[in-house]
Amino acid sequence: MDDTPSVGLSERQYFTFAVDEPMPLDSGETLGPITLAYETYGQLNAERSNAILILHALSGDAHAAGVNADGKPGWWDDCIGPGKAFDTDQYFVICSNIIGGCQGSTGPSSVNPQTGKPYGLQFPVITIGDMVRVQHHLIDYLGIEKLLAVVGGSMGGMQTLQWTVSYPEQVCAALPLATTARHSPMLIALDEVGRQAIYADPNWNRGDYYDGPRPNTGLALARMIGHITYLSEESMHQKFGRRLDKREHFGYDFDTDFAVEGYLRYKGSRFTERFDANSYLYVTKAMDYFDLSNGHGSLEAAFANSAHVMYLVVSFTSDWLYPTYHSKEMVSALTCVGADVTFCNLQSTWGHDAFLLEVDTMTHLISDFLDRVVAEHGINLQPAPMALSLPHTASVERSVA
Amino acid sequence: MNDANNSSLRADLHAIAELIRPGEKVLDLGCGDGTLLRHLTDMHQITGRGIEISEPGVLACVRKGLSVRQGNLEEGLSDYPDGSFDTVILSQTLPYLNHPAFIIREMLRVGRRAIVSFANWGHWRCRLSLLLTGRAPMAPGLPQPWHAAPRARPLTVHDFSDFCAQQGMRITTEIYLAGERRITTRRAKNLQATIAIFELA
Numbered sequence: 272m273d274d275t276p277s278v279g280l281s282e283r284q285y286f287t288f289a290v291d292e293p294m295p296l297d298s299g300e301t302l303g304p305i306t307l308a309y310e311t312y313g314q315l316n317a318e319r320s321n322a323i324l325i326l327h328a329l330s331g332d333a334h335a336a337g338v339n340a341d342g343k344p345g346w347w348d349d350c351i352g353p354g355k356a357f358d359t360d361q362y363f364v365i366c367s368n369i370i371g372g373c374q375g376s377t378g379p380s381s382v383n384p385q386t387g388k389p390y391g392l393q394f395p396v397i398t399i400g401d402m403v404r405v406q407h408h409l410i411d412y413l414g415i416e417k418l419l420a421v422v423g424g425s426m427g428g429m430q431t432l433q434w435t436v437s438y439p440e441q442v443c444a445a446l447p448l449a450t451t452a453r454h455s456p457m458l459i460a461l462d463e464v465g466r467q468a469i470y471a472d473p474n475w476n477r478g479d480y481y482d483g484p485r486p487n488t489g490l491a492l493a494r495m496i497g498h499i500t501y502l503s504e505e506s507m508h509q510k511f512g513r514r515l516d517k518r519e520h521f522g523y524d525f526d527t528d529f530a531v532e533g534y535l536r537y538k539g540s541r542f543t544e545r546f547d548a549n550s551y552l553y554v555t556k557a558m559d560y561f562d563l564s565n566g567h568g569s570l571e572a573a574f575a576n577s578a579h580v581m582y583l584v585v586s587f588t589s590d591w592l593y594p595t596y597h598s599k600e601m602v603s604a605l606t607c608v609g610a611d612v613t614f615c616n617l618q619s620t621w622g623h624d625a626f627l628l629e630v631d632t633m634t635h636l637i638s639d640f641l642d643r644v645v646a647e648h649g650i651n652l653q654p655a656p657m658a659l660s661l662p663h664t665a666s667v668e669r670s671v672a
Numbered sequence: 673m674n675d676a677n678n679s680s681l682r683a684d685l686h687a688i689a690e691l692i693r694p695g696e697k698v699l700d701l702g703c704g705d706g707t708l709l710r711h712l713t714d715m716h717q718i719t720g721r722g723i724e725i726s727e728p729g730v731l732a733c734v735r736k737g738l739s740v741r742q743g744n745l746e747e748g749l750s751d752y753p754d755g756s757f758d759t760v761i762l763s764q765t766l767p768y769l770n771h772p773a774f775i776i777r778e779m780l781r782v783g784r785r786a787i788v789s790f791a792n793w794g795h796w797r798c799r800l801s802l803l804l805t806g807r808a809p810m811a812p813g814l815p816q817p818w819h820a821a822p823r824a825r826p827l828t829v830h831d832f833s834d835f836c837a838q839q840g841m842r843i844t845t846e847i848y849l850a851g852e853r854r855i856t857t858r859r860a861k862n863l864q865a866t867i868a869i870f871e872l873a
Contacts, residue, residue: 615742635734
């Protein structure tokens with residue numbers, strides 16, 4: 272039995288908007304209606320100033336903490352809960368599933384109201400900016416004028432940075448972790464190999480597969496490539512070495528010989544149970560388009576209005592997917608504009624996954640940093656009287672088109 | 673968290689703190705665990721920023737509620753705009769730098785003034801130790817043998833004065849400490865001082 276403190280049973284909630292008038296997207300297309308799946312933990316304070324928005328990575332979802340009805344723990348349960356890095360006794364924590372995703376929010380597997388069938392490739396291509404625009408509607412709906420903090424790792428970090436550029440006046444602090452301000456050619460290349468794996472699966476059928484067999488082989492392969500990039504050479508040595516997988520000797524065949532092969536096959540196949548191949552295409556595409564300096568000329572220019580935001584930037588020494596120089600680049604740009612930026616390049620052997628695994632160090636770093644944000648912004652963490660709580664926290668869909 | 677106890681601050685840090693005016697913007701290079709920045713924030717209401725190379729140092733600074741950036745001073749301060757600080761401090765870090773002239777010039781670009789403190793190998797004990805034992809002396813307050821990392825390059829008060837003259841850096845204040853005590857006599861400072869603090873502009 273695990274007796275660590277937890278937020279307990281978490282409930283997925285839904286918010287629907289852009290019903291009458293679709294929302295414009297960066298591509299020039301529009302999308303509507305849009306539903307967001309989200310979860311919240313902790314209580315809003317009287318001044319509604321203690322809200323922290325958690326932004327998930329490629330395969331994450333709204334279920335960040337606690338256990339859901341299926342008994343599954345949230346993906347960042349180590350860091351969200353009473354006494355944890357994001358202390359739910361002090362903060363009101365929100366996490367929503369991105370648009371384009373497949374875990375409750377509108378995405379390519381959702382039904383297109385025009386046709387009555389899943390969107391498939393009819394779904395418009397979305398960007399990190401679009402994801403953030405949609406989250407902004409949710410924050411508005413929840414009655415929060417200014418977020419105490421936005422935080423995320425990897426693709427969640429891209430959304431975090433985007434928040435401070437799109438809505439600088441509505442953010443006190445930002446914590447971009449193990450991330451980048453622009454996707455590098457290597458990242459685009461790796462994403463493209465993953466997408467090609469899906470395109471090459473005959474079941475993909477140009478995205479039109481919801482009535483038949485799914486392109487699970489392609490999606491699993493894409494995920495296997497992804498998992499390699501989340502590890503480091505050192506962590507692979509530690510985790511697997513050259514150990515064999517359920518075998519005493521080499522098989523001299525093409526079944527699984529090595530533990531690392533078994534791990535990748537398992538992770539790939541498990542992924543197909545919870546993730547939609549089209550979503551994988553859309554979300555990786557959104558990451559590839561991400562370049563914060565787009566339309567600004569430079570990263571410094573992009574951050575020009577964000578100088579008042581307090582940043583905690585964290586990179587990890589063994590992360591070769593988003594190496595430290597990516598973080599240093601954003602730290603330099605933020606320093607140039609005079610922002611208050613704390614930067615730490617943490618020693619870790621875990622590769623990109625370190626932002627989820629280095630729990631002890633991250634807990635101290637994050638909670639100490641948030642203490643300072645609360646102090647400098649004079650936030651009163653007193654809880655709200657019951658009557659002042661959320662508009663409708665039950666799972667009702669409300670349209671605020 | 674608030675360190676209101678003046679006497680607990682090391683004598684050299686206290687001497688630096690006395691040069692800081694309330695409300696200044698201060699950058700501390702090689703800020704260690706943030707003791708000086710925390711003190712300056714509490715006692716002089718400064719806006720402080722630190723740069724520190726070690727992870728434990730950075731984490732200690734964040735714990736103290738400071739804004740700190742992990743980095744190597746040798747990379748320079750190029751992303752800090754000209755004149756963005758009132759004071760840039762280099763406390764007890766000088767002997768470890770490969771390019772001191774470059775960094776002090778950067779300090780004077782980024783700040784209105786620079787404060788540099790260092791242990792003085794010109795102290796009479798160092799001289800006597802070399803003369804009598806024939807072994808490289810350790811600087812006062814820096815009990816570090818010659819082979820320990822990070823490697824320190826010994827310098828004296830005279831060395832630094834000469835250096836400033838060569839580099840055209842104007843010395844505006846000099847403070848000399850013999851242990852905890854401030855030296856007020858005008859003569860033989862290089863013999864008496866264990867630590868020197870220079871303000872440059």
